[in-house]
Structure formats: C-alpha cells, structure tokens
Amino acid sequence: MKNNKKILISEFINQNSLENLNKKFDVKYDQKLCENKIELETIIKDYDCLIVRNKTQVNSNMLKKALKLKFIGRLGVGLDNIDIEYCKNNNIHVQPATGMNADSVAEYVVSSSMSLIKKIPMFHNGTINGEWPRTTIKSIEIKQKYLGIIGFGTIGKKVAEYSSKNGLKILAYDPYVKEINNKEIDTKLSSLNEIYEKSDIISIHLPLTDETKNMINKSSFALMKNKPIIINTSRGSIINEIDLIEAYNKNNISGFALDVFEKEPIESEFYNKIKPGMNCILTPHISGVTTESNIRVSDFIVKKITDFFN
Numbered sequence: 001m002k003n004n005k006k007i008l009i010s011e012f013i014n015q016n017s018l019e020n021l022n023k024k025f026d027v028k029y030d031q032k033l034c035e036n037k038i039e040l041e042t043i044i045k046d047y048d049c050l051i052v053r054n055k056t057q058v059n060s061n062m063l064k065k066a067l068k069l070k071f072i073g074r075l076g077v078g079l080d081n082i083d084i085e086y087c088k089n090n091n092i093h094v095q096p097a098t099g100m101n102a103d104s105v106a107e108y109v110v111s112s113s114m115s116l117i118k119k120i121p122m123f124h125n126g127t128i129n130g131e132w133p134r135t136t137i138k139s140i141e142i143k144q145k146y147l148g149i150i151g152f153g154t155i156g157k158k159v160a161e162y163s164s165k166n167g168l169k170i171l172a173y174d175p176y177v178k179e180i181n182n183k184e185i186d187t188k189l190s191s192l193n194e195i196y197e198k199s200d201i202i203s204i205h206l207p208l209t210d211e212t213k214n215m216i217n218k219s220s221f222a223l224m225k226n227k228p229i230i231i232n233t234s235r236g237s238i239i240n241e242i243d244l245i246e247a248y249n250k251n252n253i254s255g256f257a258l259d260v261f262e263k264e265p266i267e268s269e270f271y272n273k274i275k276p277g278m279n280c281i282l283t284p285h286i287s288g289v290t291t292e293s294n295i296r297v298s299d300f301i302v303k304k305i306t307d308f309f310n
C-alpha cells in the first residue's frame, strides 16, 4: 500500500530506483526543475520530501516556503548547495549518499593521475597534429612517487587505498583525523606544508566550507617543489582557478585534472585559457557519476526515505 507522503525530485535519478519509490509514495519527478527556481519555490510547500543532486539551490528562501518538508535526500555527498543550519533548526533531516560514489571518484583520480604523469594529453595532441612527439616529450612512472591527499574522509581514504596498490607513497592532511586505524591504508598523516613540498601528485577531497574556500592559491603553489600534478574532484572554489593556470604557465605545476569548477558549466573566460597541448584534463563534474554509482546512490536514498517515513 502507498504511503501518503509526497516526494519531489528535481534532478536525475536512476530509473529503477524511481520506479521503486513510485510504488511506495506519491512522486513528482522533473529533472529540469533544478533550473526553474520560481516553479520550485511555488510547489515546494506541498512536499514532505525533496531529492536533489548539486544543482538545486536549497537555500533559506526556498526552505521558508517548504512548510511540510521533513527530509532532503542528496544524490551525492557535497552539501554546499543546502542550507544545513536552517535544516537543523527546523527539524529537516538531510541525508547525503555517503560513500556511494567513492569508488567512481577514486577511479577518476587514479586514471587522471596516471594519464597526466605520463603526459598522455600532450602526446595525444602532438600525435593528432602530425608531430610524432616520441622523443620531445618526457614522461615518468608513478611508482614510488608521493601522492598528497588533502581531506582524508571517505573519498580521500579510498584514493589512498587504490593508489598505494599502484606503488605510490601516500601523505594525507586532515586536521580532523588524529590517527589512521586501518592498517591497510598505508598513509602518513602530514602537515599541509609537507604535502606541498614533497608531493608529485596532489588530490583534493574537501567539503566546500568558509574554511576551505580558496584554500589552494598562489601562496600554496609557491611552496610546491616537485612541480606536482593537481587533481580536484571536490569543489571548484577550493582552488583559485586563476592562480592554478598561472602556476601551470610558470611551470610550478606540471599538469592538472579538474572535474569541478567555480562556475559550472564553465564560461569562456575560463576555458579560453586552456590551450591544446597543455597537460590537463577537464571534465564536467562527472567523477562521481558512473552507471554503477548512480544505481548505488539512488537506491541508498530511496531506502533511507522508505525507512524514514515508515
């Protein structure tokens, strides 16, 4: 029998998970609703539950109109698009899909760090331009290189686990982690400066907060001694993008993979700075989105909603 609770979904969800939810609740699904703030703010008053990804801005303006709302399901993990403080004060439960896309992100970090340390984007560009750059571009191996992980939570740990299997030495910075209990994650807790000084690859796995905004900037790049590869799959605003491009152009870093950006989709002001032949990989916020993770994330949130309302 159907529960009478009403659920609104404003971004894409896995089809099977949606069908399961439909059997149990009264569901409205419109994956373009995240782009229509006015419509969303008009109809939200009728719903007990809202399911979003990262495009729906769940701010206090919207929440003030959500008089029946008791549960927000986040199909992913970053909560920077949701006013958590308002939710806490108004008894609205916010449920991220913790860990459900960690494997996808870790695979992205491993594959992009491998590609960039081997200069694959540069070889590709030279080859398709008829230059055959077999001896002009030098690449190196990943084994025994230092990987610095900034933010050692669910994804940071998964990246450490995957990368140590490829022979990397792992350093991690996270002031909220006092010790590493899992012996299988062979990682040394380090200061931020040690990471900047020693790393050949730096991967960022932080939430976007007042503390982490613009955390990696000109002064951080100046401390990087080994011209590392920079990988950001967390949130764009954590790295200063202008300083990053400048650091690359000055040869302070030797490549970068960005899956997240200060403005998404990226604008010409930014992408015009990216030239063919640069050792970089840019992707449209997909590191956590694979067929498998979409199923895991969606099923997880559907189960949490079912438990919550039954």
Ligand SMILES: NC(=O)c1ccc[n+]([C@@H]2O[C@H](COP(=O)([O-])OP(=O)(O)OC[C@H]3O[C@@H](n4cnc5c(N)ncnc54)[C@H](O)[C@@H]3O)[C@@H](O)[C@H]2O)c1
Pocket: 076, 077, 078, 079, 098, 099, 101, 105, 150, 151, 152, 153, 154, 155, 156, 173, 174, 175, 176, 177, 205, 206, 207, 208, 211, 212, 233, 234, 235, 259, 260, 285, 286, 287, 288, 289
């Ligand atoms: N691109 C994508 O598709 C994608 C997918 C999943 C997650 N993400 C992003 O990755 C982030 C990390 O995800 P997670 O599941 O590992 O989160 P998590 O909460 O498990 O881990 C975050 C870690 O960062 C640490 N931290 C917080 N503030 C810090 C600071 N100032 N300095 C150093 N460390 C600090 C925390 O102690 C925590 O251990 C998310 O917040 C999200 O924004 C992106």
